[in-house]
Amino acid sequence: MADDRNDAPAYPVGLRLSGRRVVVLGGGTVAQRRLPALVSAGADIVLVSPTATPSVEAMADAGELRWERRPYQDGDLADAWYALIATTDTAANAAASAEAEARRVWCVRSDDAEAATAWTPATGRSEGVTVAVLTGRDPRRSAAVRDAVVEGLRDGTLVAPRHRERTPGVALVGGGPGDPDLITVRGRRLLAEADVVIADRLGPRDLLDELPPHVEVIDAAKIPYGRFMAQEAINNALIEHARAGKAVVRLKGGDPFVFGRGMEEAEALAEAGIACTVVPGISSSISVPGAAGIPVTHRGVAHEFTVVSGHVAPEDPRSLVDWPALAKLRGTLVLLMAVERIGAIAASLVQHGRSADTPVAVIQEGTMAAQRRVDGTLATVAQVVADAEIRPPAVIVIGDVVTVGRAVQG
Numbered sequence: 001m002a003d004d005r006n007d008a009p010a011y012p013v014g015l016r017l018s019g020r021r022v023v024v025l026g027g028g029t030v031a032q033r034r035l036p037a038l039v040s041a042g043a044d045i046v047l048v049s050p051t052a053t054p055s056v057e058a059m060a061d062a063g064e065l066r067w068e069r070r071p072y073q074d075g076d077l078a079d080a081w082y083a084l085i086a087t088t089d090t091a092a093n094a095a096a097s098a099e100a101e102a103r104r105v106w107c108v109r110s111d112d113a114e115a116a117t118a119w120t121p122a123t124g125r126s127e128g129v130t131v132a133v134l135t136g137r138d139p140r141r142s143a144a145v146r147d148a149v150v151e152g153l154r155d156g157t158l159v160a161p162r163h164r165e166r167t168p169g170v171a172l173v174g175g176g177p178g179d180p181d182l183i184t185v186r187g188r189r190l191l192a193e194a195d196v197v198i199a200d201r202l203g204p205r206d207l208l209d210e211l212p213p214h215v216e217v218i219d220a221a222k223i224p225y226g227r228f229m230a231q232e233a234i235n236n237a238l239i240e241h242a243r244a245g246k247a248v249v250r251l252k253g254g255d256p257f258v259f260g261r262g263m264e265e266a267e268a269l270a271e272a273g274i275a276c277t278v279v280p281g282i283s284s285s286i287s288v289p290g291a292a293g294i295p296v297t298h299r300g301v302a303h304e305f306t307v308v309s310g311h312v313a314p315e316d317p318r319s320l321v322d323w324p325a326l327a328k329l330r331g332t333l334v335l336l337m338a339v340e341r342i343g344a345i346a347a348s349l350v351q352h353g354r355s356a357d358t359p360v361a362v363i364q365e366g367t368m369a370a371q372r373r374v375d376g377t378l379a380t381v382a383q384v385v386a387d388a389e390i391r392p393p394a395v396i397v398i399g400d401v402v403t404v405g406r407a408v409q410g
């Protein structure tokens with residue numbers, strides 16, 4: 001290629017590789033990094049290399065590419081539309097590069113960007129948008145620009161309105177346990193795009209302060225319910241705002257389907273013919289113990305964990321929980337909504353066979369600035385909770401896992 005063209009900017013293009021032959025020379029870490037995107041693009045990939053990293057080998061085993069276990073030889077690029085040249089043999093790379101030039105196959109070279117006829121941009125994706133950045137000779141800057149754009153699109157700080165008609169509807173978003181950093185990327189983006197947010201008391205309330213002034217934020221607990229039940233009133237509010245053409249986010253604490261009544265809302269919306277997207281969230285049942293240094297499972301200690309609602313006492317006829325059966329389990333019990341009834345619950349577990357010495361931890365306002373933890377046993381927990389004046393929201397963890405993380409619990 002004539003030298004005077006070397007400083008010209010690269011011409012960006014999106015290759016549609018589905019079903020088209022892509023030849024990859026070399027099965028090392030460069031190939032390992034590039035192959036997943038080629039696989040996602042549906043390319044017909046042939047890897048030519050005597051060796052491969054375990055991850056590349058796994059892709060071959062999974063049938064995502066065909067692997068020819070040998071060095072490059074002239075003619076390998078005969079059927080290729082595109083080639084990635086990344087062997088550790090410079091002479092082979094140069095020969096393959098020359099073959100690519102002769103056959104007019106666009107090729108990237110890991111060892112010599114100047115000799116390549118194509119460059120791989122730093123790429124990222126966010127909800128249907130592919131971001132590809134080329135800065136010529138500064139790949140770290142490309143990656144930094146890519147990160148800034150993708151991050152901005154994801155969290156809504158980069159405002160790029162969709163020009164296709166937005167479908168009004170409701171997103172049931174699990175907001176995580178409370179720390180605003182613990183919502184999912186998708187949840188955060190939907191929040192940034194919402195016209196109306198109906199939020200629970202639990203969850204990442206700090207995020208609501210960041211919303212632009214035109215967004216209507218409604219406290220679910222304050223929706224007047226008159227002749228309806230509170231939940232029905234919330235369902236009606238969701239339906240009403242969605243019918244008015246608004247993008248509605250129903251922001252819930254933790255995960256919408258873990259003691260969150262999320263399915264009742266989804267069913268009401270389906271009945272009303274309103275589109276509903278569910279965005280899972282990080283449930284407090286796992287994340288709150290984790291934030292306090294307690295793993296809900298631990299090798300050699302607990303092979304199961306059971307999440308139980310303590311919102312009705314064991315003797316209450318409305319209870320659907322088989323406490324005698326739970327008392328016989330060896331693993332971890334995680335109780336939500338159980339602060340007020342922990343005395344009765346602990347007594348029931350002991351009565352049905354769980355040792356009174358079983359360790360218990362109670363974590364109030366987990367992941368938030370006010371997080372605090374108190375420890376006891378099944379015999380003492382009710383008193384510990386009373387003495388420490390523990391208030392909801394709190395997660396109660398029962399089992400030997402409570403003591404395993406001591407070294408890292410500070």
Ligand SMILES: C[S@@+](CC[C@H](N)C(=O)[O-])C[C@H]1O[C@@H](n2cnc3c(N)ncnc32)[C@H](O)[C@@H]1O
Pocket residue numbers: 177178202203253254255256257258259260282283284285288335336337338363364365366367368392393394395
């Ligand atoms: C109605 S349930 C909702 C659970 C939620 N859907 C989830 O997946 O985490 C509410 C209970 O979750 C627990 N909880 C939620 N967030 C918490 C937090 N940050 N700290 C401690 N407990 C929390 C408490 O037991 C609280 O009473």
